[in-house]
Amino acid sequence: MTTFQRHRLTPWLLMAPQLVIVLVFFFWPAFTALRQSLYVQDAFGLGETFAGLANFTRVLASRSYHEALFNTAIFSLSVALGAMALALLLAVMADRVLKAGRVYRTLLIWPYAVAPAAAGVLWMFMLDPTLGVMTRALTTLGIDWNFRLDGTQAMILVIIAAIWQQMSYNFVFFLAGLQGIPASLLEASAIDGAGPWRRFWTITFPLLSPISFFLLVMNTIYAFFETFGTIDTTTSGGPGGATRTLVYKLYQDGIVGLDLGGSAAQSVLLMLMVGLLTLIQFRYVERRVQYH
Amino acid sequence: MRYHRPGLDVAAHTLLIIGALAFMLPVILAVLASTQSPGTLFSGTLPLSFGTSGLDHYMTLLTEPVRGVGVPAWRLMLNSLLMALGIAVGKLTIAMLAAYALVFFRFPFRRCCFWLIFMTLMLPIEVRIVPTYGVVAELGLLDSYPGLVLPLLASATATFLFRQFFLTLPPELMEAARIDGAGPWRFFIDILLPLSRTNIAALFVIMFIYGWNQYLWPLVTITSADHATLVTSLKRLTIATDGTPPWHLATAMTVLALLPPVVVIILMQRWFIKGLVDTEK
Amino acid sequence: MATLELRRLRKRYAGGAEVLHDIELNIDHGEMIVVVGPSGCGKSTLLRMVAGLETISSGEIVINGECVNAQEPAERDIAMVFQNYALYPHMSVFDNLAYSLKNRRTPKDEISRRVNETAQLLDIAALLDRKPRQLSGGQRQRVAMGRAVIRQPQVFLFDEPLSNLDASLRVQMRQDIRALQKRLDITSLYVTHDQTEAMTMADRLVVMNAGRIEQIGTPMTLFRKPATRFVAGFIGSPAMNFLSGNAGDLPGWLPRVPEETTEPLTGDISIGIRPEHIALTTPNAGQIDGHIELVEPLGSESLVHVRPTGHESRLVVRHVGTEQPDAGQRTGLNLQGPFHLFDHHGQRLATRPRLADTTCSMEP
Numbered sequence: 001m002t003t004f005q006r007h008r009l010t011p012w013l014l015m016a017p018q019l020v021i022v023l024v025f026f027f028w029p030a031f032t033a034l035r036q037s038l039y040v041q042d043a044f045g046l047g048e049t050f051a052g053l054a055n056f057t058r059v060l061a062s063r064s065y066h067e068a069l070f071n072t073a074i075f076s077l078s079v080a081l082g083a084m085a086l087a088l089l090l091a092v093m094a095d096r097v098l099k100a101g102r103v104y105r106t107l108l109i110w111p112y113a114v115a116p117a118a119a120g121v122l123w124m125f126m127l128d129p130t131l132g133v134m135t136r137a138l139t140t141l142g143i144d145w146n147f148r149l150d151g152t153q154a155m156i157l158v159i160i161a162a163i164w165q166q167m168s169y170n171f172v173f174f175l176a177g178l179q180g181i182p183a184s185l186l187e188a189s190a191i192d193g194a195g196p197w198r199r200f201w202t203i204t205f206p207l208l209s210p211i212s213f214f215l216l217v218m219n220t221i222y223a224f225f226e227t228f229g230t231i232d233t234t235t236s237g238g239p240g241g242a243t244r245t246l247v248y249k250l251y252q253d254g255i256v257g258l259d260l261g262g263s264a265a266q267s268v269l270l271m272l273m274v275g276l277l278t279l280i281q282f283r284y285v286e287r288r289v290q291y292h
Numbered sequence: 293m294r295y296h297r298p299g300l301d302v303a304a305h306t307l308l309i310i311g312a313l314a315f316m317l318p319v320i321l322a323v324l325a326s327t328q329s330p331g332t333l334f335s336g337t338l339p340l341s342f343g344t345s346g347l348d349h350y351m352t353l354l355t356e357p358v359r360g361v362g363v364p365a366w367r368l369m370l371n372s373l374l375m376a377l378g379i380a381v382g383k384l385t386i387a388m389l390a391a392y393a394l395v396f397f398r399f400p401f402r403r404c405c406f407w408l409i410f411m412t413l414m415l416p417i418e419v420r421i422v423p424t425y426g427v428v429a430e431l432g433l434l435d436s437y438p439g440l441v442l443p444l445l446a447s448a449t450a451t452f453l454f455r456q457f458f459l460t461l462p463p464e465l466m467e468a469a470r471i472d473g474a475g476p477w478r479f480f481i482d483i484l485l486p487l488s489r490t491n492i493a494a495l496f497v498i499m500f501i502y503g504w505n506q507y508l509w510p511l512v513t514i515t516s517a518d519h520a521t522l523v524t525s526l527k528r529l530t531i532a533t534d535g536t537p538p539w540h541l542a543t544a545m546t547v548l549a550l551l552p553p554v555v556v557i558i559l560m561q562r563w564f565i566k567g568l569v570d571t572e573k
Numbered sequence: 574m575a576t577l578e579l580r581r582l583r584k585r586y587a588g589g590a591e592v593l594h595d596i597e598l599n600i601d602h603g604e605m606i607v608v609v610g611p612s613g614c615g616k617s618t619l620l621r622m623v624a625g626l627e628t629i630s631s632g633e634i635v636i637n638g639e640c641v642n643a644q645e646p647a648e649r650d651i652a653m654v655f656q657n658y659a660l661y662p663h664m665s666v667f668d669n670l671a672y673s674l675k676n677r678r679t680p681k682d683e684i685s686r687r688v689n690e691t692a693q694l695l696d697i698a699a700l701l702d703r704k705p706r707q708l709s710g711g712q713r714q715r716v717a718m719g720r721a722v723i724r725q726p727q728v729f730l731f732d733e734p735l736s737n738l739d740a741s742l743r744v745q746m747r748q749d750i751r752a753l754q755k756r757l758d759i760t761s762l763y764v765t766h767d768q769t770e771a772m773t774m775a776d777r778l779v780v781m782n783a784g785r786i787e788q789i790g791t792p793m794t795l796f797r798k799p800a801t802r803f804v805a806g807f808i809g810s811p812a813m814n815f816l817s818g819n820a821g822d823l824p825g826w827l828p829r830v831p832e833e834t835t836e837p838l839t840g841d842i843s844i845g846i847r848p849e850h851i852a853l854t855t856p857n858a859g860q861i862d863g864h865i866e867l868v869e870p871l872g873s874e875s876l877v878h879v880r881p882t883g884h885e886s887r888l889v890v891r892h893v894g895t896e897q898p899d900a901g902q903r904t905g906l907n908l909q910g911p912f913h914l915f916d917h918h919g920q921r922l923a924t925r926p927r928l929a930d931t932t933c934s935m936e937p
Contacts, residue, residue, distance in 0.1 A: 004397055004466075004476045006645065011397035015405055018390035018451060024431075025446035026412045029423035036423065090311050093304040100305070106561060107312035113553035114319075115505035115523045121530055121546045122318035125325065130536050133321060133338055164315065169568070176569045196300065225418040229507030233527045247418050247508075254422035255512055263422045270419045278413070464659035467626050472673035472720075473647035482672070486663040 030271070036264035055265035065266075067241055068249040072224065075159060075245055079227070080219035082163040084212065087170030092200065094171075095178040105175060112168040116161075117229030123161040124234045147235065151242025154235045158243050161234065162227045169222075170215050177211040178204065217281045221274065246270060319550070326350070326544035333540050349544040359541070360528035362517035365548055372504055372522040373552070378441035379503030380496050387450030387495075388488065392480055394451075395458040396466060409448045417443055418508055425512055435515045444509060450495050453567070457491050458484070494567025497560045501553045522549045575637045575650075575727035575760045576602060577623070582632035584618055584784075592618055593784045596632070603758040605751070609771035609807070610781035616764045617732055619781070623762060624653050624730050636727055647676070652721035653730040656737060658713050660705040660720070666692075667701040670719050691723040694753070711742045718750070722757065729754065729761040735770060747774055768808055772796075780804045802919035805845045811876055813845045813913070814888045838914070842922070845913035848891040852907040853877060853898060859905035863888070868900050879904060 004010065040051040059065050090108060094101040111119070126134045129146040138145040147153040181204060189203045228247050231237060237244035237252065244252070250270065254263025325333060328343030353365040361368065393399075394406055417424060424443050425434075433439030461484075469479045510524045526549060529542040557564055577600040584593040593615045600606050608616045621627040623634055625646035633640050641649045660669050670688045679687075692698040695715045705713055714734065721729060734750070735743045751774050754761050765771050771778055772792040780787045780795065780803070788800040792808075799805035805813050820838035856862050863879040866887060875897045877890040888906065898904060914922040 004470075004479075007397070007476050008399065010476050011393040011399040011402075014389040014393035014397075017386040018409060019405065021386060021442065021445045022409055022412055022448075025424060025427065025443040026415070026420075027408075029420040029427050029443075030415075032423035032426060033420050086311075090308060093308050093311075096304045097301060097308070104308045104312060105565075106558065108308075108315060109561065109565070110554050110557055111315055113501050113505075113557040114550045115507065115553070117505070117507045117523050117526050118546050118549045119318075121526055121542060122322055124530060125322060125539060125543060125546075126318055128536065128539070131334065131338065131539070164318070167315070172565055172568055176565070221416070225416045228418060229505075229523065232507070232511070233530050250418075251421065251508065251512075255425065260422065267420055267422065271415060274415055274419060278415075462657055462659060464655045464657055465661065467621075467624075467646070468653070468655060468659040468661075468720075469672075470626070471624060471646045471651065471653050473676035474672075478676065483661055483663075 033264045033267040033271070036260050037268045040261045051261065055261040056269070059262055059265045059269070064241060064244070064249065068244050068246050071155070071241075071243060072245040075155065075162075075227070075243075076220045076223035078159045079162045079166060079223040080216055082159065083166040083219055084170050084215055086163065087167050088174050088208075088212075090167075091171050091174035091178055092204075094175055101175070105171075108171050109168040111165050112172075114165055115229060116165055116226050117233045119161045119165040120158065120230035120232075120234040123157060123164065127157055127160075147239075149239055151239055154239055154243045158227065158231050158234060161230050162223060165230070166219060166222055170219065173211055173215055174208065177208050181207050214281070217277055220277060224270075224274070319547075322543040322546055325539055326547055328540060330538070330540045334536070345540070349540050350548070353541060353544055353548065358525065358528065358545070359538070360531070361520060361525045363520065365522065365545065367518070368520055368522040368525050369548065369552070371519055372549075374437060375440055375506065375510070375521055376500045376503035376553075378437065379444050379506075380499035382441060382445045383447075383450045383499050384492060384495055386445060387448075388454050388485075388492075390451050391454035391458055392484065394455055396476070396479075409451055411448075412446055413448045413452060416447070421508060421512060424509075428513060434513055435519055437519065439513055440510060440519065440521075443513075444503070444506060450499065453491060453495060454488070457488065461487065490563065490566065493560065493563040497556060497564040498567050500556055504553045576600060576635075577728055577760055577762065578633075578635040579619075579623070580633040580635065582619070582622065582634065583630045584615070584622060584627065585630040591630075591784065593622075596786060598779065598786070598789065600760055600762065603755075603760055605754055605761045605763060605774060605776045606779060607763045607765060607771040607775035607777075608779045608781060609765055609768055610787075611807070612766055614781045615784040616766075616781050620653075620730050620732055620762060620764045623728070624651055625649050647673075650724075650727040651730055652724050652726040652728075653732065654717050654721050654734040656733040658705075658717040658734075658737075660713060660716055662705050665702055665704060666697060666708070666716050666719075669705070669716060670701075670723050673720070673724050687723055691719045694722065695719045710738050711746065714738060714746060718753070722753070725757075725759075727760065729759050729763075731761065731763040731765075733765050734763075736765070736767070743770070750774070769810065772808070778808075780807060782807075798921070799845075799913060800921050802843050802845070802915040802921075805913050805915070805921075809847060811848050811889050811891065813847050814851070814886075816844045816846075816884075816886060817841065818844075838922070841917040843915040843919070845915065846888070846908060846910070848876065848889045850909050850911065851888060851890045852909060853879075853890055853892055854905040854907045856903045856905045859907035861906050861908075863904055863906055865898055865900050865902045865904055868897050870897055877904075879906060881906065 037055050038051060038053070039048040040054065041048045090104075094104045094108075097104070114122075124147075126132050127145065127147060129135060129148055132145075135145045145153060147157045185203055185207075186199060189199050194202060224245070225247055227245070228251065231243050231245065231248055235243040237248045246266065247270070250263055250266045253259045253266065257263075321338065324340065324342060325338055326349055327345050327347070328339065329345045332339065332343055355364055355366075357363055358365055358368070390405075390409060394402065394409075428434055428439045428443060431439070433442070465483060466479060469483055474482060505523055506521070507523055510521045514520055514524070522545075526542070526545060529545055530537045577598075579596050579598040582593060582596040583591065585591045596619060598606070608619060610616050618627055622629055625641070625644060625648075629642050634642055636649060636651075661672065664672065667688055670691055671684050674684045674687065688701070689698065692701055695718055697712065697715050697719060700708060700712060700716070705716070708716065714737075717734065731750070735746050738746060747770055763774060775792055777789060778792050778795050779789050782803045788795055788804045795804055795808050799808060802815070806815065818841070820840060820842050823838075823844075852859075861881045863881040863884075865877055866880055867878040869876040869878075873895065874891055874893045877892045877898060878887050879890055880887050890906070892898070916922055
């Protein structure tokens with residue numbers, strides 16, 4: 001394609017705002033994190049000494065980091081699988097009922113707009129140990145519910161709130177994916193004698209697998225980062241660190257605890273994890289995007 | 293094609309209705325609770341109807357300083373709105389300009405710029421929250437609107453979408469415009485901008501919601517009540533000093549926090565879905 | 574009114590690939606030049622260089638005696654019609670036509686006068702308020718033409734403007750474009766891959782192949798005396814038959830061929846015979862017999878594919894008349910000529926003027 005070749009300054013003028021923002025607020029902090037992860041600050045923050053990988057070994061050896069890693073894994077996996085399974089089920093149903101599907105879509109996508117922090121508060125209210133509506137139902141079932149004291153219950157609370165909030169995102173994608181499946185394929189399989197159940201598992205589900213994979217990555221990233229608000233408004237990482245995820249720990253150590261070296265090392269570790277996910281994701285994106 | 297099995301249709305509708313109701317339940321309960329008097333609420337049974345307090349708690353929140361925050365909720369909403377608009381407008385502007393340069397110009401280090409920008413695609417601000425705080429502090433922007441908005445602009449999602457969209461336009465469009473005597477700025481304003489309307493609307497919805505719902509960064513960078521945002525202030529009302537939070541206020545505040553973005557998404561549903569599905573493809 | 578000259582024009586891409594080699598072309602006032610060639614021959618690149626959309630590696634483009642190499646497209650006073658029309662989708666037909674005038678700060682009343690004139694000329698006056706997506710293919714084509722006409726440019730450039738239309742509309746539009754071009758008397762460069770379109774529209778034809786001009790001339794000159802084997806094969810439908818072989822052992826059934834050249838034949842040569850210059854006859858009555866392999870009926874005529882006995886290649890014969898021979902039959906072939914001879918580089922070998930060239934139609 002031809003371009004505006006004669007205008008040499010214009011592209012730089014156009015690029016400048018984005019470049020400045022990215023350099024100042026992305027690369028500068030990212031490199032600061034890289035650098036700080038290799039230094040140890042003294043007690044008063046006045047000096048620093050090169051520490052090699054000491055920050056990393058300290059973080060990786062600490063029990064609380066292992067716990068946070070474990071919490072994050074449980075949390076992300078539960079949220080991703082729960083939100084995706086629920087979304088797929090509802091999307092298949094909505095795809096089936098055709099026109100009414102649009103009404104249901106409106107009824108199901110709005111939680112996307114609810115702040116993760118607000119979603120946390122909503123579910124915290126439903127599950128409030130003393131006056132929560134669901135708490136009473138649980139009590140009649142013989143479950144003693146108090147997420148303020150029980151770490152597992154606290155984890156369940158934030159998982160439910162996150163699934164509730166993330167489901168709609170997956171729903172939009174699954175519904176779009178389902179509606180993108182050519183009718184001729186389904187007709188062919190019907191002529192070949194496949195019933196609805198078989199047809200779903202042999203045609204629809206395999207055709208949705210790229211979307212599912214993409215959503216798995218996106219949900220994991222969501223659970224890693226955006227749920228900070230959900231956790232902070234409800235459990236603040238507690239009780240006893242039972243809902244402290246990697247980002248929550250990073251925040252506590254870096255912002256509250258002012259451990260610059262340790263939090264920088266945690267930042268770098270998180271970046272590596274997300275970078276890995278990005279690489280996997282990129283292989284998926286690569287197939288559909290041409291880089292010019 | 294569909295199988296003619298009425299049973300399946302009934303099952304589908306039933307499931308969808310249950311699903312829709314289940315998803316609405318927490319909000320319905322919160323709305324109901326926000327209209328109850330504290331006494332009714334703390335008696336232990338939440339009545340499944342509107343309470344006697346009506347909009348009293350909302351009025352209290354909006355007019356009087358919120359407990360633990362120091363300013364009324366209208367001020368928090370204004371700050372949230374400014375942050376959301378700042379992020380949405382800011383991102384759209386810089387993203388369109390950058391994508392325009394990347395697609396319609398050839399210049400040295402173009403590929404390099406492309407990668408610099410797209411490396412930011414997957415790393416959200418939460419990963420580098422501590423050093424970002426340091427950078428913003430060094431720039432003297434702590435506890436300010438620019439300090440709140442600017443770091444959240446450092447993401448390439450919108451740039452990526454616009455680039456994708458520009459690449460789908462026939463190159464002849466630009467060639468025709470050049471022959472018709474349009475320079476780069478004319479072409480941008482007369483042709484590209486009007487053609488991008490749908491994409492702009494879609495991204496605006498997504499970015500507005502993203503901006504309004506920000507939590508960690510405002511929590512870290514904002515220290516004065518004058519700049520506090522609504523979502524970040526929610527926690528002030530959910531922290532239970534004596535075991536149970538003031539739920540009549542907490543639910544009302546949550547409803548205030550979720551109403552604007554939910555209204556936006558419902559009104560602009562069509563663009564939102566297009567934008568979401570296009571962005572991530 | 575303008576002349577257009579291309580002087581030793583070359584195009585090399587950054588990778589080193591040279592797609593145009595030393596293009597020389599002189600176009601007169603009001604002339605319609607059609608550039609034709611297979612896809613990838615460089616014809617579109619050539620057109621886009623004239624428009625100023627592609628850079629020039631070396632050589633000159635001269636409009637009305639002035640070198641325009643350094644000028645922006647808008648400064649060259651050219652107008653272009655694109656294959657996909659490139660109408661601005663968000664603008665009404667009126668605004669599409671008016672855009673170039675607006676960019677040149679033409680006064681409002683003059684813009685509306687000229688838009689209306691142009692719309693009358695192209696019979697699109699009723700469509701001025703519509704958006705491009707509300708128009709049919711033919712109407713879009715007319716709007717694209719209008720956008721070019723309204724500027725009253727020195728030179729018209731057409732980049733396969735009819736290839737997105739269906740066949741019947743294409744025939745109609747090529748007559749319309751031709752009539753309009755003659756009426757406005759604007760120098761035009763027209764690129765197409767369709768040789769019928771090229772033949773019917775051109776004052777002069779330029780046949781291109783692999784980045785070079787093979788031949789320039791009137792359509793009938795190119796048809797009667799193709800300068801290269803490529804031109805011979807490209808111009809005319811159905812395509813010319815070729816028989817290749819060594820000049821030393823030409824098949825005996827081509828007795829008249831050597832007599833036609835003015836110079837001795839050596840090495841590998843190709844002999845071209847147009848399908849209409851072969852006649853079917855009864856077996857043993859022609860120079861050679863063959864086997865009918867396939868008959869394609871076209872209505873008033875049929876294309877008969879015959880494999881001459883003892884030969885690999887098939888010959889296509891244009892057989893006029895509604896009665897058609899049957900596939901599988903034996904037939905005699907009467908090769909009437911003229912023959913076109915090409916050396917092993919594909920260059921035409923000079924031939925003697927033949928009586929048959931002028932009296933062909935008189936033969937029984």
